[in-house]
Amino acid sequence: MDEKNSLNAEPVLDEFGKEIIITDPSAAPQLARLSIDVETAAINASPEAQKFHQDNIVDWDGPQDPQNPQNWTSTRKWLIIILISAITFNQAMSSTIFAPGVRQALRDLHSSDQASAPLLISIFVVGLAVGPLFLSPLSELYGRTPLMHASNFAFLLASIVCAVSINVPMLLIFRLIMGASTISLGGGYVADMMEPQHRGKALNVWTVGPVLAPVIGPIAGGYISLKASWRWTFGLVGIIGAFSLAACFVFLRETYPPRLLELKATRLRRETGNPLLRSKYDTGQTPTQLFRYSIMRPTKMLVRSPIVGIVSLFLAIAYSYMYLLFTTFTDVYEKTYGFNVGEAGLSYLGLGSGFLIGQYTQNLFMKWHMKKQLTKNGKLQPEDQLPPLIVGGFMLSIGLFWYGWSVEYKAHWIVPVIGTSICGIGITYFFLVVQTYLVDAYTLYAASALAANTVVRCVFGVTVPLAGPALYKRLGLGWGNTLLGFLALIVAPASLWLLKYGEQIRNNPRFMPKL
Known part of the structure; x- marks a missing residue:
């Protein structure tokens, strides 16, 4: 190797900080990775190596570090x-x-x-x-x-x-x-x-x-x-x-x-x-490897983690029902109750008021419930977020029955609006519980978990409402919404099962994809 190349050689430090001269620049990445491997192996070799390793790890400056967003x-x-x-x-x-x-x-x-x-x-x-x-x-x-x-x-x-x-x-x-x-x-x-x-x-x-x-x-x-x-x-x-x-x-x-x-x-x-x-x-991975892992993460979570798949299906039910209701409101209130376009738009306020009531009541319950669980167990688990989902399944079902049959029998327009507000309460419980559960269960990768959830609910949100006209034409709004309501009831026992076994499934190595 000539003097010029020697002068341009890249310095790499060994596990004790001593400089290694790389005479072949093309070998720099491999030797740099080797130095990390040597360092990792040395952690188990001596207290000095362990101290050196810790000294080179960048972390927050204590639990009260103002740079930490928390x-x-x-x-x-x-x-x-x-x-x-x-x-x-x-x-x-x-x-x-x-x-x-x-x-x-x-x-x-x-x-x-x-x-x-x-x-x-x-x-x-x-x-x-x-x-x-x-x-x-x-x-x-x-x-x-x-x-x-x-x-x-x-x-x-x-x-x-x-x-x-x-x-x-x-x-x-x-x-x-x-x-x-x-x-x-x-x-x-x-x-x-x-x-x-x-x-x-x-x-x-x-x-x-x-x-x-x-x-x-x-x-x-x-x-x-x-x-x-x-x-x-x-x-x-x-x-x-x-x-x-x-x-x-x-x-x-x-x-x-x-x-x-x-x-x-x-x-x-x-x-x-x-x-x-x-x-x-x-993790010592190259930018290309990190990019590949990042792009694949939501798909891997959806395919490999039963928790993500199950709760995504829960929310997909509520989301698709919400859009199915959207597709019927205009026709129902214009044809059945003689509303104009602007007045038919106001019929959406039933759902909207239900959403607000759902958020308020869910927040009140969770304040009490989380305090109780913290006192009882000394810590909080993601599964502590699940109880409102059980109530949400019943509320969504009741609301669908109410809305469908009140329109079927041409009750006063306020009656189906009340039914949709009950649906709104149930849908809100689905949204809040599923998203909070995923954030708590996959904190560092919460965005990817929610992305996987978004894909599932959007697929249902696009496809299920397309079947709405045919469903209501064949069964009518009464029996059509009754069928949908019974399907929503499945969420209640499924949520109880998840409440009992969710932590066990999350911590099972077979269901923990490398993220």
């Missing part, structure tokens, strides 16, 4: 959660705000293909199913904030293009992009910042967006389409999206612990000149 002030935490909730609300509202203006849009775009109408609505949910598979795991590789900024910008751009679309294919493509860029990192932010006993309340605030917004959307969209134009439904969400994007750049901070500790380790390596310093979350 030690941030309550004001800072809640500001971020409320901001994420507002963003989620706007993006979730965009899934249904366009629904009342679809026919008007087809006329304006000179399309006679009426089959495009349901596709223009449901294609958003298709994007919503696909986007989190990439955005959520990437947030566990590059951090929450870069993905939040990128998705907010993509959503804003897609909203603008939808508002100025000149044909149906253009509108379809950018509706799909709107759905795909809808962020689902709220649960991840909550897991990063909140202790287990406070996560329920924080998730309660965040889920106002995905739960209540699809109800507000048709009401706002109906009056906007009636008084202005369908284009302004996209204009409204675009304007709110622009303010959200600006607010994120001003107020949002990175919260993902592995990313924060990696940035800290990088800064310390630069300041100290010690190349062996690394985050406690560093």
Whole structure:
């Protein structure tokens, strides 16, 4: 080896910090990995090696380290959660705000293909199913904030293009992009910042967006389409999206612990000149390996973890029923009760009031229940979140029976509205319990767990409502909703089973995919 190459050789330290000169630069990655392996092996060899290993691990500076998001002030935490909730609300509202203006849009775009109408609505949910598979795991590789900024910008751009679309294919493509860029990192932010006993309340605030917004959307969209134009439904969400994007750049901070500790380790390596310093979350994998593992994580969790699959199916039932109700409201209240488009939109307030009641009552119960479990067991388990799910199964069933038969016998319009509010309470319990359970069970990878859950519920949300017209045509609203109600009852005994065996299944090595 000539002198020039020797001068350019990369220094690598052995397990005791002594420099090793690499004379072949191409061997640097292998020798660097070898030095880590030697260091790891030396941990078991001597106290000195153990101390050296610990000295090179970058962690928080004690339990009260202000850099740890869980030690941030309550004001800072809640500001971020409320901001994420507002963003989620706007993006979730965009899934249904366009629904009342679809026919008007087809006329304006000179399309006679009426089959495009349901596709223009449901294609958003298709994007919503696909986007989190990439955005959520990437947030566990590059951090929450870069993905939040990128998705907010993509959503804003897609909203603008939808508002100025000149044909149906253009509108379809950018509706799909709107759905795909809808962020689902709220649960991840909550897991990063909140202790287990406070996560329920924080998730309660965040889920106002995905739960209540699809109800507000048709009401706002109906009056906007009636008084202005369908284009302004996209204009409204675009304007709110622009303010959200600006607010994120001003107020949002990175919260993902592995990313924060990696940035800290990088800064310390630069300041100290010690190349062996690394985050406690560093697995020694290459960026390519990390990227592959991150992208595959939601799919692996869904396929390999029964817990993720089971609770995702629970929420898929409630989510698909919610969209099935959405598809019937306009026809039911216009044809049976003679409502106009705007008045029919107001019928969604039954569900909306149920959502609010559900959030309030669930929060009250969980405050009492979590305090009781903490006193009884000295610690909290993810399964402690499950009891409201049992009640939710019964509430959803009762609400469906009530709504179906009151319309079947043409009772006063307030009676089916009350029935849908009972459905709303049950649906809210499903949403809050499943999402909080997944966040508690898979804290570090909460975003990926919720992404897997989102895929399942969105697939059901797209497909099940398509069967609604045929179901109600054959059985009527009474027996049709009775059938759906009996299916929802299955969740109650399944939840009891999960309450008893959930921890055992979660901790079984066979059901713990390498994440």
